[in-house]
Amino acid sequence: MKVGNTEVHFIEVKSAISQSGLPDLDYALNPYLGCSHGCIYCYARLYTKDERASKNWGKVVLVKTNLVEVLKKEVKRKKKGIVGVGTITDAYQPLEAIYKLTRRSVKILLESGFYLSFQTKNPLILRDKEILLNYREKVDVGFTITSLKSSVSKFIEPNAPFPISRANAIRALSKEGIKTWIFYGPIIPRINDDRETADAIVTLAVETGSTLFYDSLHIKSFMLNDTYPLNEIIRTFDKARVKNFLNFLKKRCEEEGIICKGGFEEEKKSF
Numbered sequence: 672m673k674v675g676n677t678e679v680h681f682i683e684v685k686s687a688i689s690q691s692g693l694p695d696l697d698y699a700l701n702p703y704l705g706c707s708h709g710c711i712y713c714y715a716r717l718y719t720k721d722e723r724a725s726k727n728w729g730k731v732v733l734v735k736t737n738l739v740e741v742l743k744k745e746v747k748r749k750k751k752g753i754v755g756v757g758t759i760t761d762a763y764q765p766l767e768a769i770y771k772l773t774r775r776s777v778k779i780l781l782e783s784g785f786y787l788s789f790q791t792k793n794p795l796i797l798r799d800k801e802i803l804l805n806y807r808e809k810v811d812v813g814f815t816i817t818s819l820k821s822s823v824s825k826f827i828e829p830n831a832p833f834p835i836s837r838a839n840a841i842r843a844l845s846k847e848g849i850k851t852w853i854f855y856g857p858i859i860p861r862i863n864d865d866r867e868t869a870d871a872i873v874t875l876a877v878e879t880g881s882t883l884f885y886d887s888l889h890i891k892s893f894m895l896n897d898t899y900p901l902n903e904i905i906r907t908f909d910k911a912r913v914k915n916f917l918n919f920l921k922k923r924c925e926e927e928g929i930i931c932k933g934g935f936e937e938e939k940k941s942f
């Protein structure tokens with residue numbers, strides 16, 4: 672069936688939270704496979720096992736219909752730990768407004784004593800603010816902001832909410848005392864590696880007391896294609912430029928006294 676421009680399929684799963692290979696996380700919760708935000712750089716397609724979603728990235732999303740029932744059983748036997756919410760999908764993409772799988776799973780996990788680390792691009796997470804507030808010591812919320820310019824976001828994250836709305840969501844959550852962080856990544860030469868962009872993101876981190884994670888673009892096989900929208904940038908990828916920019920960014924963070932951590936492999940997830 673179609674919901675807006677998204678082709679939706681339904682699947683049943685055997686497991687709700689999976690072991691996470693990402694640093695800092697014990698488990699991953701991904702209520703959907705695929706993501707209608709359709710970011711052109713998204714690496715998650717490489718880790719999405721169903722080809723309907725991975726080969727039609729941004730257009731097809733699979734809904735895990737029995738997720739909540741499976742999770743209810745799983746939380747009783749799994750060791751408590753940190754769950755990354757949305758590691759290969761955005762758990763707050765538009766379909767979540769209809770199916771509420773994330774909301775229901777988050778409640779179960781928090782009530783069962785798990786710690787949740789969210790990463791999203793969608794202010795829909797504010798719908799669940801009351802749940803998060805009840806467990807504010809047990810959650811942190813990260814928003815990916817690659818630029819505060821809508822034109823940049825529209826190009827590289829075509830269906831995601833505009834960055835200004837994400838910035839406002841971070842403000843709203845941090846004002847309520849929820850621990851927030853910003854993921855500035857991927858940093859792509861000539862797209863979002865300018866000083867104005869870095870300054871705007873650093874300023875937002877200062878204002879909201881957010882930790883800043885950053886990551887430069889990792890070139891993946893799906894990008895090595897003549898029709899790939901960043902083809903020219905990939906072909907002429909300038910590592911020295913990236914290095915200089917990251918040094919500039921680290922210096923800006925130091926000047927502003929904010930915690931700034933780099934690298935997907937070392938520190939945090941990057942999608």
Ligand code: SF4
Nearest residue numbers: 706708709710713760
């Ligand atoms: S980067 Fe995140 S929001 Fe964008 S398509 Fe991938 S999972 Fe969705």
